[in-house]
Amino acid sequence: MNINKLPQNCKERLADLEARIFKKPKIEILEQFQKESTPSFEIKPARKSVYDQTLLKQLQITQFTKNAQNKQHYNKYNKETLIEENNETHTIDALKRSLNELAIKDSHVKQLEQHISDLTQQIQNFKTSSFKYDTAIKAFAIELDQHQRTTRNQLIEKNTKKYGQYQYTREKTKIIQVWFDSKEIKDLKEKLGSIRQQLDLCENQYNISLSRESLNYLILQREEEQLEKQLNGLENEKQLFIRDLKLRYDEQHAKFKHSDQYPxxxxxxxxxxxxxxxxxxxxxxxxxxxxxxxxxxxxxxxxxxxxxxxxxxxxxxxxxxxxxxxxxxxxxxxxxxxxxxxxxxxxxxxxxFCSGQDLSFYMKKYGMIEEKEAKLIIQQLLEAVKYIHSNKIIHYDIKPQNILFNQNDVKLCDFGLCKELEQENSQIEFTTQGVGTFWYLPPECFAQADNPQVISNKVDIWSIGVIFFEMLYGLKPFGNGESQEIILKHRIIETSEKVVFPEKPTLSKECKEFIEGCLNHKQKDRFDIYQACNHPYMRK
Known part of the structure; x- marks a missing residue:
């Protein structure tokens, strides 16, 4: 038994025991323990007394208990140490993983930063290129516009001799512009006037002579028709020419920009x-x-x-x-x-933007439009009006100038005078008398101030009927050739209760019925949009 391996308290107990047995001082026995690895005595069972055996047993029990406690403490310490070491290992591993992830993320961030830098540079390059392209495109658009304007001005100067021009003249204290026809138009008018005089003369002599005079009369009639056709064509072209002149004048005196500016x-x-x-x-x-x-x-x-x-x-x-x-x-x-x-x-x-002109341009150019073509235009116009009426909106300003053409499509524009209906109402009180284009407005829009009226979306149906009539006959059904002041003063629209169709050109019966339904003087009897769209003439 190695004494030195025992705990200090066990050594002291053992020294106490030997001191009592051998009658020696305790300190000597402790010193001897330090010098020797084994005790100086050998305990023999035969020499042990009962007291000594009990004491030895207690010593062994105490030593065993101490060893067990030390072992338990050691195991607990080892377990805690293992747990701590294990936790430390996990912590280190987690830290390594985090560091690794951070390194990866840092690398990814650097890549993203580089990518952002590249994109920024690309954007800058794109902006530079875009600016160059925009500048080039702008320059091209301006150059093309200038070329078109120059061509238009040259054509105007050329056509001045053909159609005529505006000239300034004095009227009392005012300087006004007056239109003077060209020599060609004047000569045609004079020639036509001369032929009509001859026709009148022939008509007066027709009962006297039925031979030579009657043949001459037929020749004069044919010549009159040809001259009228030629003059009407020139008059239509003249109206377009005057329109171009007015547009050039408006452009030269525009408020927002000068004609040579391109903001x-x-x-x-x-x-x-x-x-x-x-x-x-x-x-x-x-x-x-x-x-x-x-x-x-x-x-x-x-x-x-x-x-x-x-x-x-x-x-x-x-x-x-x-x-x-x-x-x-x-x-x-x-x-x-x-x-x-x-x-x-x-x-x-x-x-x-519409590449074509408005309807008024084509009406001036051709005078009259054939029924088949006019019907196609009205059908598309009805589709547009049907859509806005389904949204509880009255356009109120449908006229040829507000009907544009983009290739083969009809386009309705200008909602500046439009009116909104309440969802539950189909009518609205009329409060804007004097607004709009009178030739295309129905009778209810000319109500007197002391007798206010209500209007409905049938206002637009009336306008469609007027436009259809005008396309087919080349004139307006009510107030043709009259100014808006005269129409209002003499209450022309209000008193015209029935539309009158000219003899020529000849129209189909269904077409006339459709126009009559659109131009019914009484608002309650006039077509609504669904009756107009579903009319047999429009469904053909």
Whole structure:
């Protein structure tokens, strides 16, 4: 038994025991323990007394207990150490994994940063290239517009000799413009007048002689027809020529820009030549540098001389027009794309551009349109009106100038005077007498101030009937050739209760019935949009 391996308290107990047995001092025995690895005595069972045996047993029990406690403590310590080491190992592994993930993420971040840097450079290069392309496209659009304008001006100068021109003349204290026909038109009119005089003379002599005079009469009649046809053609061409002259004049005196300026609005739309001019707006042909297509740019300008209330009212009207028009999406309605604020008094609405002219242009050019072609135009117009009526909207300003052509499609435009109906109502009180184009408005729109009327979407049906009649006959059914002042003063529309069809050209019976249904004087008996669309003539 190795004494030195025992705990200190066990050594002291053993030293106490030997000191009592051998009658020696305890300190000597402890010193001897330090010198010797084994005790100086050997315990023999025979020499042990009962007391000693009990004492030894207690010592052994105590030693065993201490060993068990030490072992338990050691095992517990080892277990805790193992757990701590295991936790530490897991922590180290987790830390290594985290560091590895961080390294991967850091690498990924660097890659992304490099990618962003590359993209930024590409964007910058794209912007530079885009700016160059935009500049080149803008220059090309401007050059093309200038070429077209030069060609148009040259054609105007050339046609001045053919059709005539405006000249300034004095009328009392005023300087006014007066139209003077060309020599060709004057000669035709004189020749036609001479033939008509001869015809009158022949008619007076017809009962006296039935031979030579009658043959001469037929020749004169044929010549009259040819001259009338030639003169009517020239008159129609003259009206288009006057239209071009007016447009050139309006462009030279436009409020928003000079004819030699090409501003870009909204960093996107290049303003080109003037397309038309309204009461408070100017419409320009524009080019969209982003979409690379032509658009129509309608410039709205507030007059600096207007009162605050007038400005507020105009802004309210235009805002209403924009809000209503923006929600309308139909193949036969001009699309509204965008709006751009230019300054505090000027803004622009961007509209679909139509490559063709408006209906009034073709009516002036051809005089009359054949029934089959006119019917196709009305059918498309009915589809547009059917759509807006389904959205509880009255257009109120349907006229040839507001019907455009884009290739083979008819497009309805200009919702500046439109009216909204309540969802549960089909009528609205009429409060805007004197607004609109009188030739195309029904009788209920000419109500007297002391007798207010209600209007419905049948206002638009009347307008369609007038336009159809005008296309077919080359004249308006009511108030043809009269000014708006005369129409209003003499109540021409209100008193014209029935449409009268000229003898020529000959129309189908169904066509006349359709027009009569559209132009019924009584609002309640007039076609609504569904009756018009489903009429047998339109369903053929």
């Amino acid at each position: 870009v609005i909204g960093e996107r739309y290049v303003l080109l030549s003037l397309l038309g001019k309204g009461g408070f707006s100017e419409v320009y042909k524009g080019y969209d540098l982003k979409e690379m297509k032509y658009v129509a740019c309608k410039i709205h300008q507030l007059n600096s001389n207007w009162t605050i209330n007038s400005k507020s009212y105009y802004v309210k009207l235009v805002t209403k027009e924009f809000r209503i028009h923006k929600q309308l999406q139909h193949p036969n309605i001009i699309s509204l794309f965008d709006s751009v604020e230019i300054d505090s008094n000027t803004f622009c609405t961007i509209l679909e």
